[in-house]
Amino acid sequence: MPDSSPTFSFRLLSCSGSARRGEIVTPRGIIRTPAFMPVGTAGTVKALYPEQVRKAGADIVLGNTYHLMLRPGPERVARLGGLHEFMRWQGPILTDSGGFQVMSLANLREMSEEGVTFRSHVDGSKHQMTPERSIEIQSLLGADIQMQLDECIELPATRERAIAAMELSLRWAERSKRAFEARAKPGQALFGIVQGGTDLELRQRSADALVAMDLNGYAVGGLAVGEGHEVMLSTLEGTTPHLPADKPRYLMGVGTPVDIMEAVARGIDMFDCVMPTRSGRHGQAFTWGGKVNLSNARHADDPRPLDAASSCPAARDYSRAYLHHLMKSGEYLGAMLLSWVNTAFYQDLMAAIRQAITEDRYDAFVAEHKARLSAAEGPNL
Amino acid sequence: MPDSSPTFSFRLLSCSGSARRGEIVTPRGIIRTPAFMPVGTAGTVKALYPEQVRKAGADIVLGNTYHLMLRPGPERVARLGGLHEFMRWQGPILTDSGGFQVMSLANLREMSEEGVTFRSHVDGSKHQMTPERSIEIQSLLGADIQMQLDECIELPATRERAIAAMELSLRWAERSKRAFEARAKPGQALFGIVQGGTDLELRQRSADALVAMDLNGYAVGGLAVGEGHEVMLSTLEGTTPHLPADKPRYLMGVGTPVDIMEAVARGIDMFDCVMPTRSGRHGQAFTWGGKVNLSNARHADDPRPLDAASSCPAARDYSRAYLHHLMKSGEYLGAMLLSWVNTAFYQDLMAAIRQAITEDRYDAFVAEHKARLSAAEGPNL
Numbered sequence: 147m148p149d150s151s152p153t154f155s156f157r158l159l160s161c162s163g164s165a166r167r168g169e170i171v172t173p174r175g176i177i178r179t180p181a182f183m184p185v186g187t188a189g190t191v192k193a194l195y196p197e198q199v200r201k202a203g204a205d206i207v208l209g210n211t212y213h214l215m216l217r218p219g220p221e222r223v224a225r226l227g228g229l230h231e232f233m234r235w236q237g238p239i240l241t242d243s244g245g246f247q248v249m250s251l252a253n254l255r256e257m258s259e260e261g262v263t264f265r266s267h268v269d270g271s272k273h274q275m276t277p278e279r280s281i282e283i284q285s286l287l288g289a290d291i292q293m294q295l296d297e298c299i300e301l302p303a304t305r306e307r308a309i310a311a312m313e314l315s316l317r318w319a320e321r322s323k324r325a326f327e328a329r330a331k332p333g334q335a336l337f338g339i340v341q342g343g344t345d346l347e348l349r350q351r352s353a354d355a356l357v358a359m360d361l362n363g364y365a366v367g368g369l370a371v372g373e374g375h376e377v378m379l380s381t382l383e384g385t386t387p388h389l390p391a392d393k394p395r396y397l398m399g400v401g402t403p404v405d406i407m408e409a410v411a412r413g414i415d416m417f418d419c420v421m422p423t424r425s426g427r428h429g430q431a432f433t434w435g436g437k438v439n440l441s442n443a444r445h446a447d448d449p450r451p452l453d454a455a456s457s458c459p460a461a462r463d464y465s466r467a468y469l470h471h472l473m474k475s476g477e478y479l480g481a482m483l484l485s486w487v488n489t490a491f492y493q494d495l496m497a498a499i500r501q502a503i504t505e506d507r508y509d510a511f512v513a514e515h516k517a518r519l520s521a522a523e524g525p526n527l
Numbered sequence: 528m529p530d531s532s533p534t535f536s537f538r539l540l541s542c543s544g545s546a547r548r549g550e551i552v553t554p555r556g557i558i559r560t561p562a563f564m565p566v567g568t569a570g571t572v573k574a575l576y577p578e579q580v581r582k583a584g585a586d587i588v589l590g591n592t593y594h595l596m597l598r599p600g601p602e603r604v605a606r607l608g609g610l611h612e613f614m615r616w617q618g619p620i621l622t623d624s625g626g627f628q629v630m631s632l633a634n635l636r637e638m639s640e641e642g643v644t645f646r647s648h649v650d651g652s653k654h655q656m657t658p659e660r661s662i663e664i665q666s667l668l669g670a671d672i673q674m675q676l677d678e679c680i681e682l683p684a685t686r687e688r689a690i691a692a693m694e695l696s697l698r699w700a701e702r703s704k705r706a707f708e709a710r711a712k713p714g715q716a717l718f719g720i721v722q723g724g725t726d727l728e729l730r731q732r733s734a735d736a737l738v739a740m741d742l743n744g745y746a747v748g749g750l751a752v753g754e755g756h757e758v759m760l761s762t763l764e765g766t767t768p769h770l771p772a773d774k775p776r777y778l779m780g781v782g783t784p785v786d787i788m789e790a791v792a793r794g795i796d797m798f799d800c801v802m803p804t805r806s807g808r809h810g811q812a813f814t815w816g817g818k819v820n821l822s823n824a825r826h827a828d829d830p831r832p833l834d835a836a837s838s839c840p841a842a843r844d845y846s847r848a849y850l851h852h853l854m855k856s857g858e859y860l861g862a863m864l865l866s867w868v869n870t871a872f873y874q875d876l877m878a879a880i881r882q883a884i885t886e887d888r889y890d891a892f893v894a895e896h897k898a899r900l901s902a903a904e905g906p907n908l
Contacts (some may be wrong), residue, residue, distance in 0.1 A: 189852060193859035218827065218852045226830055226848050234844060446599065449607055463615060467607050471570060471599045478574035481859060 152333035154290075154362055156394045162508035164386070164413045167500050170363075170394050172290050173333035174230070174238045177205040179394060179415040180499050182406065182492045183240060185423065188213045189223075189233040192423045193478075193485040196234045202458065202486070203493030206290075207235055208418045211244035211283050212251065215273070216266045220286035228288030240418070241289035242398070243280045243322075243339075246298050246367075259314070261295070277318040281325035281336075289334070293365065294322035296339040301373045308343035315341045315367075316355050323359055335362035337396060343368060344377055346384035353388035364389045365396040366414070370405070379408050386413035403432060403495055404520040407512050410499055422488035427481040429473040432491040433461065436518045440484065445470040458490035533714035535671075535743055537775045543889035545767070545794045548881050551744075551775050553671050554714035555611070555619045558586040560775060560796040561880050563787065563873045564621060566804065569594045570604075570614040573804045574859075574866040577615045583839065583867070584874030587671075588616055589799045592625035592664050593632065596654070597647045601667035609669030621799070622670035623779070624661045624703075624720075627679050627748075640695070642676070658699040662706035662717075670715070674746065675703035677720040682754045689724035696722045696748075697736045704740055716743035718777060724749060725758055727765035734769035745770045746777040747795070751786070760789050767794035784813060784876055785901040788893050791880055803873045807865035810854040813872040814842065817899045821865065826851040839871035 152173030160167045170177040184191045184199050186207045191199050199207060209229055214220060218232075226232050229239055245262070248255065252264035252273075261276030277295040284292040296315035299307055319338045326336040338356035342348030356364055366385055369378045382397070389395050396416035397409050406417050422432065429441035433453045438445075448466040456462045460483040472480030502511035533554030541548045551558040565572045565580050567588045572580050580588060590610055595601060599613075607613050610620055626643070629636065633645035633654075642657030658676040665673040677696035680688055700719045707717040719737035723729030737745055747766055750759045763778070770776050777797035778790050787798050803813065810822035814834045819826075829847040837843045841864040853861030883892035 188856045188858060189849070190858050190860040193863070195860070195863070217856055218848070222828060222848070225828065226846060232846070232849055232852075234849075447603060447606065465607060465613070467599070467603070468570070468613055468615075471613075475569045475598055477569060477571050478859060478862060479571040479576070482574070482576070482863065 154333050154335040156363070156392060158391065160504050160506070162503040162506045163411060165410045165499075165503045165508040166413060166415055167503035168394070168415060170238075172238045172335070174236065174290055175205060177238055177416075178496075178500060180406075180410045180496055180503075181205060181416050182496045183208045183416065183418040184489055184492075185210070185418055185420045186233060186235070187420070188217065189229065191485075191489065193427065193481045194423070194489060198486055199235070199489060200237065202490040203497060204237070204489070206238040206240060209233075209239055209241045209287060209289065210247060211241050211280060211287070212247035214241075214287060215244060215283050216268050216271075220283040224286040224288070230288060238290040239288070240291035241284045241287055241293065243293040243295040244275055244283065245280070245295045246399075248275055249298060257297070259317075277321035278325040281322055281329060285326075285329040285331075285334075291335045291337060291363070292326060292330075294319045294336065294338050296341055296367055298341070298368050298371070299343065301343060301368070301371055303343055305345060305348075308341075308345055308348055312341040312343075312348050312352050315339060316352065319356060319359060319361075323361065337361060337363040337365050339365045339367040339398070340385055340389075341368050344373055344381050346381065349381060349385045350388050353385060357388070357390055361393075363394040363396060363416075365398050367398050369397065370400045375405065375408075378405070379412065382409055382412040382414065389413075402520070403492075404516055406495065407499065407516060407519075410503075411508065411512060422492045423485045426484035426486070426488045429480070429484065430488075431461070431469075431484050432488045434491075434515070434518070436521050437523050438466070439523050440466060440469045440480075441473045442470075442523070452487060456487075456490065457494070458487055460484070460486040461490065535714050535716040537744070537773060539772065541885050541887070543884040543887045544792060546791045546880075546884045546889040547794060547796055548884040549775070549796060551619075553619045553716070555617065555671055556586060558619055558797075559877075559881060561787075561791045561877055561884075562586060562797050563877045564589045564797065564799040565870055565873075566591070566799055566801045567614060567616070568801070569598065570610065572866075572870065574808065574862045575804070575870060579867055580616070580870060581618065583871040584878060585618070585870070587619040587621060590614075590620055590622045590668060590670065591628060592622050592661060592668070593628035595622075595668060596625060596664050597649050597652075601664040605667040605669070611669060619671040620669070621672035622665045622668055622674065624674040624676040625656055625664065626661070626676045627780075629656055630679060638678070640698075658702035659706040662703055662710060666707075666710040666712075666715075672716045672718060672744070673707060673711075675700045675717065675719050677722055677748055679722070679749050679752070680724065682724060682749070682752055684724055686726060686729075689722075689726055689729055693722040693724075693729050693733050696720060697733065700737060700740060700742075704742065718742060718744040718746050720746045720748040720779070721766055721770075722749050725754055725762050727762065730762060730766045731769050734766060738769070738771055742774075744775040744777060744797075746779050748779050750778065751781045756786065756789075759786070760793060763790055763793040763795065770794075783901070784873075785897055787876065788880065788897060788900075791884075792889065792893060803869035804866045807867075807869045808862040810861070810865065811869075812842070812850075812865050813869045815872075815896070815899070817902050818904050819847070820904050821847060821850045821861075822854045823851075823904070833868060837868075837871065838875070839868055841865070841867040842871065
């Protein structure tokens with residue numbers, strides 16, 4: 147096939163209720179949706195080799211612009227051939243705008259219409275993040291899917307605060323689009339981010355304005371920040387109908403297996419979350435039988451693997467007793483094995499979700515698995 | 528082949544000067560000597576999957592009795608099927624006696640003829656280690672090669688102190704042997720440990736007494752504890768001639784690549800050291816070109832791999848710039864990749880040593896590689 151005009155596109159393959167099965171086609175490969183993107187914060191999905199992430203079934207990973215801009219620096223990554231080459235991930239990469247982590251990690255932040263100035267949490271150095279600089283960094287990294295800079299507020303917030311942040315985010319979306327159009331390579335994509343807190347009217351206004359900009363995809367931002375599962379779902383229900391059917395929809399920073407299943411039922415196509423790797427480093431495993439906390443002493447003598455039927459060697463070949471020992475002893479291998487278990491489980495979950503949509507039995511799939519996956523660790527696990 | 532009478536044996540295949548190429552045959556597989564045993568302190572070679580250790584070329588790993596007795600406990604490991612099953616290592620395992628780490632890690636130690644009492648550095652619990660208990664623990668773990676309990680003194684030491692420790696160690700060797708004979712499974716082996724500080728007459732007395740006990744192999748203990756490279760080598764030169772040619776010889780806790788090369792030249796067959804994994808966790812890589820400290824800023828923009836010709840993916844496929852970034856960022860993957868690089872390098876070194884002995888060009892091999900391997904990091908690496 148000729149490689150001369152690489153393009154970015156989305157095609158819808160089937161639906162089951164509002165749940166969508168599709169494919170995002172990028173010059174670096176196809177992303178099967180609904181998709182979960184493992185988070186490679188600082189150019190590595192923590193405690194995993196890139197081959198493991200790929201073999202687990204991930205089509206795309208996420209990189210964090212804030213972390214990478216501070217260390218090793220986007221100009222350096224560009225000189226070294228871009229983020230794909232740097233971290234040895236040849237599939238598509240999505241980068242966030244950096245805005246969320248500036249707000250949650252950086253020091254001495256000052257917001258203005260222009261952007262946000264802050265000091266690095268690593269070395270105290272001063273930086274400015276604007277919509278244009280965010281796109282410049284994401285372009286230097288070589289991200290296949292780039293995100294507009296937005297303002298993400300804490301919830302609950304006043305309506306005035308939510309309006310102001312939403313409207314600023316729209317102006318930043320326009321500036322991001324201009325910057326992206328000036329820099330983008332063929333086949334790269336820019337996503338806008340719907341804001342508006344939990345106010346459905348604001349969400350609609352935000353979505354309508356972004357859709358009018360004709361971006362490559364649309365994210366729902368500002369959720370999973372403490373508003374609760376039901377509020378998140380009702381906000382999604384009021385938002386996705388205002389997004390075009392022929393563009394991918396991305397729910398940022400979500401979430402638990404049940405969050406993902408319910409968001410897919412409301413028309414979301416893409417997810418990212420640190421949960422599988424972070425939980426793994428803290429001793430929690432995700433399995434089809436539910437969550438298992440390997441730090442718990444009741445696993446100390448248990449010779450069973452986490453899941454004898456798993457395709458992941460870490461879930462299949464090591465005893466719970468050994469995993470418990472590794473966690474208690476603070477051994478690297480504990481974090482390595484459980485991050486692997488969880489990354490593979492999340493990809494297995496997405497594959498099962500896609501299969502259920504293809505077979506138009508998505509509601510039954512959710513009903514079958516939801517209770518077990520959401521339960522606290524049970525006595526028989 | 529019938530499996531009914533598994534045995535432990537050593538056969539010498541060739542020599543080059545005093546350097547020996549051989550094979551230790553155990554029921555769990557052949558150990559090609561000279562051999563380097565990666566250290567799996569607490570039931571895991573730190574930051575590596577067991578498959579990586581095997582594929583790197585290791586025939587045998589070492590487990591630490593002191594760590595495993597405190598956590599998860601030898602009786603628990605035995606209930607779970609033994610250490611091989613627990614840590615998923617199907618090849619031979621050697622365990623130390625625990626004595627060295629009782630001396631270096633435990634609190635409130637009290638020595639007596641009977642043994643040593645101490646408090647755990649993990650939880651303060653009180654324990655007693657005797658020659659009999661050490662063998663009992665090693666048997667519960669299922670170690671293929673077990674070590675006698677000995678008293679390892681700090682150097683320099685008075686002659687009186689060295690004599691007393693050496694003689695106590697001989698009495699403990701006798702008790703270890705009786706305990707081992709009462710417990711050992713067919714094909715398991717017990718090694719004695721030559722002590723005597725840097726006094727060659729004491730070393731000879733120790734060696735002669737141990738050889739008279741007709742053990743399965745002989746270790747040289749109490750070296751690499753601060754006496755210096757040259758003193759270590761001269762002590763070895765005065766010790767190995769008193770050990771039988773038809774038994775394996777093990778230099779405990781050694782060492783650098785050059786230490787190993789020089790000790791092989793003095794008739795040593797087996798080594799263990801935490802250096803490859805500990806150095807890896809601290810950013811130091813071993814290569815045929817010499818040591819490389821990846822934490823150094825001069826690697827930040829270097830697109831070259833550590834060793835493009837390596838059989839180890841970690842040395843071949845990742846840039847020095849990326850490895851530098853991972854170390855600076857404290858990412859798990861940095862420790863994982865460099866522990867892998869070094870474990871593979873040590874096994875490659877042993878394979879090259881064995882090949883050079885087979886071809887009777889061992890002195891030339893040492894001369895060819897010694898300077899580069901011992902140099903501090905050079906400007907062209």
